[in-house]
Amino acid sequence: MQEQLKLDNQLCFRLYTAARLITQAYHPLLSGIGLTYPQYLVMMVLWEQDAQPVNDIAKKLYLETNTVTPLLKRMEAEGFISRSKGKADARQVIVKLTPKGRKLESQASCIPFQLGQAVACRSITPETAPGLYEMLDDLIHTLSSAGR
Template identity: 50%
Template sequence: MKKPADPLLLENQLCFALYSASLQMTKLYKPLLAKIGLTYPQYLAMMALWEEDGVTVGALGERLFLDSGTLTPLLKRLEAAGLIRRARNEADERQVLIGLTPEGRALKRKAADIPGKAICATGLSLDELADTKRKLEKLRAHLAA
């Protein structure tokens, strides 16, 4: 008879598998992003802004699953680097709008090869990657509910 798995063994933890995979993914990106002067969280913010420029801090935070306490210092660093501008929304002074500078837009070209390098490093096929991404998004949605 097979002994039941110990629920407190580290190797049996989904949370640890996710955490350690995330650490390895961030480690993979670090040297790639250093070449363009970004940290991983800054890269995520820039990708969101390359998709949709001129969003509010709140909308960007929702998109990245970050609260304003985490996002604001990150945005201040991007602004100091000359990649974004933050400005109060004239229609609603409570909102801060984030806009890319010409330098921020130009950085997209420098970052263009990063996703391909990351995909190659995973050793997974495109179908496996797509399936993994779908499963993680489903997991995130269930955890958020």
């Protein structure tokens, strides 16, 4: 059996698994405020800057519009955001927070801390985390620029 074809030797499987498990850890916290994890990501983008076209949101999340559009529609149906035609460019759809969506920020403010507890482990520390972030950022940059 090829050593390289073992699960234990693969970076992607680790990332795939870690991403799924940490998203699962978010679930009980997010369901309390009525959001899924991808929806929470969109909210963070909008809390940081309100009133953005779909494309800007998609780019910040490294997602395609065919993923983001249905996501936004569900969030609109839930009353967290509004979607309206752009005035300068009629092709654009501008996404804005509703009062309900804006109010959610304070309710979500404790989530990063709560999650920090769940994720706390021996090898990820204030000393090692920056190195981990750098590696992941580098990987993301390499893969996202290679894709075009």
